[in-house]
Amino acid sequence: MTLMTIILNECWKDIYNRLDHEMDFFLKDGIIIDKNIEKIGRETYISYSVEETCLKYYTIDEFEHIFKYYIANIFSEIIIHDMEEKMAYDILSNEYDYFGLQERKAILKHFNNIQKDEMYKYEKGSSCTISRRTKIVQQMMDYFIENDVIHLEGFLRFRLRSYIEELENSIDRAVEDFLMEKEYNEFIRLLRYFVDIQEAKIDTVNVLMTEDGNYQLYDDKNKMIKNEYLEDLALEMADKDISYDDLLISSLITLAPKKIIIHFSTNSSKKEIIDTIQNVFSDRVYICTESNLCGSIHNLKQE
Known part of the structure; x- marks a missing residue:
């Protein structure tokens, strides 16, 4: 039975390798996930399937839900840890193209600090917001209710709009932090000058x-x-x-x-x-x- 088809762009070979490695997770239960790979233009179609005879402990519906939830978690991990900074940089380059390369790098540092701080607040229970990872998993599972095919880039662009908006808000905050820091450093430089001439x-x-x-x-x-x-x-x-x-x-x-x-x-x-x-x-x-x-x-x- 076919479980899911994942469509990846040519530049996402690392994601394919990650998925291939993660499939070993099911082997401990004696479940072998078969895959079929087809290249169409610049896109790679990966179809995963399983023989029902391998499913000793699950019905096919149960395992299909487990498999999709597992894939959703893998993708959420990949998006946050491997792709988020690149997406943030693209947002920064498009929305704030007047900043130079070094300024953008400095802004990205503020962005990463903001994201880490939000995650820390969530893990410590001091934030009532749902973690970014949980939101991605939820939206992906909602999508999988009616879909067995996912185009990862398309899903990011069109289905995770709320997540992208959160990134945009974090970039806006990072720019504000950067400008405040720049203003503060200029203020300190001016005060140092006054001290030196006094x-x-x-x-x-x-x-x-x-x-x-x-x-x-x-x-x-x-x-x-x-x-x-x-x-x-x-x-x-x-x-x-x-x-x-x-x-x-x-x-x-x-x-x-x-x-x-x-x-x-x-x-x-x-x-x-x-x-x-x-x-x-x-x-x-x-x-x-x-x-x-x-x-x-x-x-x-x-x-």
């Missing part, structure tokens, strides 16, 4: 960060830093509705210290601002951290 007004600044997001600046003698530069800066930025983190960065650039020591709680959620300070001031920055509030902070606060 003359240091102080040797050491201790930055005390607390769990509530506040901070205070101390010198190397554990005295709080208060001067006209910072007071004027705070007033100016307050009028412009600038964030507390921006005020900290601007204060440090104004002071342009030779050394910055950051003291923070292990429960602090200020990783982004700490990363920014490190990116701007690079080897001038030192991190001081212990359990809860470090002893250095405690000593500073007592001054």
Whole structure:
């Protein structure tokens, strides 16, 4: 009995080899899957069949469903792990053709991170969405209810439209992430320039960060830093509705210290601002951290 016919384009020989290897799965139950291969133009037709006498534990209908589900899982694996990035790159090239080759590679890295993050959320149970693989299997099984012939490229293009739309959305997000990263890097480059041309007004600044997001600046003698530069800066930025983190960065650039020591709680959620300070001031920055509030902070606060 014929189980299914799969049509592959000439460039998909690797998929044929993968299918051929996966058919060995049924041998453990003594089930031999026969195949007939026919080449028509640039397409390869692979017809799979089985003798009913081999099916000791299943009816023909049961085994046909099992076989199709097995094929659907193989295809979902191939699509996600072997074809998804190529499809994403094609979408990127068509929708965002103004990006250069290196920019597209960078965007693809963001795309892969987004896809991995979605899969991680699904596996950890923190996402209510169905995994991409499950969606592909479901749509393929729905198709197999009334069809015994599948053209893989055609199925991808016309039957998995929702999956393609998800890829397009992920590419859009990856482009946004890339542009934000590019803007951030340009911002950091500009801040580094300001730091490099500034003359240091102080040797050491201790930055005390607390769990509530506040901070205070101390010198190397554990005295709080208060001067006209910072007071004027705070007033100016307050009028412009600038964030507390921006005020900290601007204060440090104004002071342009030779050394910055950051003291923070292990429960602090200020990783982004700490990363920014490190990116701007690079080897001038030192991190001081212990359990809860470090002893250095405690000593500073007592001054």
